[in-house]
Amino acid sequence: MSTAAKKEVHDLKYYTKCLTGGGMACAFTHVVTLPLDIVKCRKQADPTLFKSIGDGFRMMRAQEGLKVFGLGWFPTTIGYAAQGACKYGLYEVNKDIYRNTFGENALKYQTVGFLVSAAAAEIVGDLFLCPFEALKVRMQTSTPGTFPSTTGAAWSKIMKEEGWNGFYKGLVPLIGRQVPYTVVKFISFEYIVRSFYTNIFTNPKESYSKGTQLGITFASGYMAGILCAIASHPADTMVSILNKKGSAPGVSTSQQVKQIYSEIGFKGLWVGMGARIIMIGTIAGLQWWIYDAYKVMCGLSTMGGK
Secondary structure (H helix, E strand, O other), rough: HHHHHHHHHHHHHHHHHHHHHHHHHHHHHHHHHHHHHHHHHHHHOOOOOOOOOHHHHHHHHHHOHHHHOOHHHHHHHHHHHHHHHHHHHHHHHHHHHHHHHHHHHHHOHHHHHHHHHHHHHHHHHHHHHHHHHHHHHHHHHOOOOOOOOOOOHHHHHHHHHHHHHHOOOHHHHHHHHHHHHHHHHHHHHHHHHHHHHHHOOOOOOOOOOOHHHHHHHHHHHHHHHHHHHHHHHHHHHHHHHHHHHHOOOOOOHHHHHHHHHHHHEEEHOOHHHHHHHHHHHHHHHHHHHHHHHHHHHOOOOOOOOO
């Protein structure tokens, strides 16, 4: 751990900065990649809709115009800002709780600490994300003209027809997607960035410029993003299809999941994988970069290092 890191006091002000940085990072990256996300979600929800991601962009632009690629931007912004604040901020809180609880043994079992800290933070974040994720997926994947394209009207329609179940029926699949995603993302990032400083940038971390440190952060985040995209893709596909279908009277979420799987099979869970690797790799790399850049602006140290 660097000298700068040792001087940092992990108090309420520190955690507030982490919460803010995480919220900014997640909101920004998900909005920026929204066009790719829309094409990916539609491909997952209906694999026969178009042949490829590129074909999807061309077809959707021709049929609905450029405005279609901004569909669901508001619930995306709100949902991922809340989720990101919890994910990054609570991860820092949870790691400190783990370290203080286990003392000298914390370093020996740090992988367990990373895992538990990331999973717990993500579950809290998903409680905030779930209704907005359901809203934006329904807006993005519904056949044009059959569902409102504005956030307020879409929210009212789901609430009127399905109640809160329409927003939270996908919570279990969402957690099934996000927890493996976040655990792999955080653990792999921690070890990849450490590997960079151990094997390539072997001088003391503080001897490198902030630009170099942030470059290492981005590269580590992108590599971690590829791994977590693969780990969480089947659940992501299920969430997209489940939210598109809406709630069925008298049919539980588990029954819907079983029905969807019987229709698409194991192979169908991997539709849109290429697009998601590109999207998540970019998102993860940018998220870690924005998060660390914000910390640097606040006078804090970047992640990782000795």
